[in-house]
Amino acid sequence: MSQTRILVTGGAGFIGSHYVRTLLGPLGPDDVSVTVLDAFTYAANRASLDEVADSPRFRLVVGDICDPDVVGPLIAEHDQVVHFAAESHVDRSLSSSAEFVRTNVMGTQVLLDAALQHGIGTFVHVSTDEVYGSISTGSCSEEQSVNPNSPYAASKAASDLLALVYHRSHDLDVRVTRCSNNYGHHQYPEKIIPLFVSLLLQGRKVPLYGDGMNVRDWLHIDDHVRGIELVRTRGRAGEIYNIGGGTELDNRRLTERLLEACGASWDQVEYVTDRKGHDRRYSVDWSKAHTELGYKPQKDFTEGLAETVAWYRDNRDWWEPATTEADGPATGTPAC
C-alpha cells in the first residue's frame, strides 16, 4: 500500500504529540507514515512519543524549523506537512518576544519556502483563535479580520497570513486551522489547566489573573486532532477552518471545577495582577468546519476534565520535573 508521508513539526509538544499518537495508534489510518521535526524546547517531552517510538511508520528528527538546511532535505522526502511547531505561551511572549517572531514567523516562512520548492501536496498550518482578538459577544467567523493583542497572537497572525498568501501567490495547497483553547493530557504545566492541576496536586496555591472573568472556549485535544485530520483529508486549499470546543467558561468557573476535581478549596486561590492586554473573551464560529467537513466537538467537558485531572494525578513523573525548573511555573504566572 502506498503511504502518505507526513512531516509533523512540533510533534513532541502537547497537541502535536497527540496528533502523532492518534495517527499511528490503533484507530488511525494505516496508509500514513510520520516524521516528527522538533527542536525540543522546554515545552517538548520525549516521553509523549513513547507510545509510537517503535512503530515502523515513525521517525523522529531533532531540529529547528528555522534552519533551511534541516528543513529543505526533510520536506523533499514528504508529501504533506502538518505544522504545529511554535512558541505557544502568551506570558512568555510578553517578557520576551524575539523567539516568538523567530520560530512562529521565520520558521513558518522557512517551511513554506521549502514546501513550495519541493512541491509539497498539502500544508496544514495550525493557527489559533487568538488571531481574532477579543470579542464581547457572538463568535468570529473565518471572514473576520485579524486583530491580535499579544506578541504571541501577533506572531501567529503573521504566520497564518503568510501561509494563506503562499496559496494566493503561489497556489500552494495551504489550509489554515484556527482553534480555541485546548485541554487534555500531556500539556506542559504552564497554561491554566495543567498549571492549576499540578499546583493543586502539590498542595500549593494557584494564581488567578485579575477578576477571573476572562472567558475561553475549551476544546478537548481529541476533538482538535479530529478536526485537523478532517481539514488535512477533506479540506480545501486556501481555506481557513475554525475549530471550536463548545464549552465557554470564565476562569473563575473553570477554577471552581479544578478545585473540586482536586479536592481543594478557594483558600488555595490567590488573585494576582492581571496579564497585560489580557483578552477578555475569545469565541469562534465553527459552522464552516461542521457544514463542509462534518466537524463537531464530541467530548463532554466534565468527562474530559475529570480524565485530564486523573492523568496528571497518575503521571507525576511526566510533569513534576517541569515544576522545579528555574523558569518553570513554580515561580511563574498563570495563563490561558
Ligand code: NAD
Ligand atoms: P507546545 O508549546 O506544547 O509545543 C510546541 C512544540 O514546538 C514543542 O514540542 C517545541 O519543542 C516545538 N518547537 C518550538 N520551537 C521550535 C523550533 N524552532 N523548531 C522545531 N520545533 C520547535 O504547543 P501546543 O500547545 O502543542 O501548540 C501547538 C500549536 O497549536 C501551536 O502552533 C500553537 O500556536 C497552536 N495552538 C495551541 C493552542 C493551545 O491551547 N495549546 C490553542 C490554539 C492554537
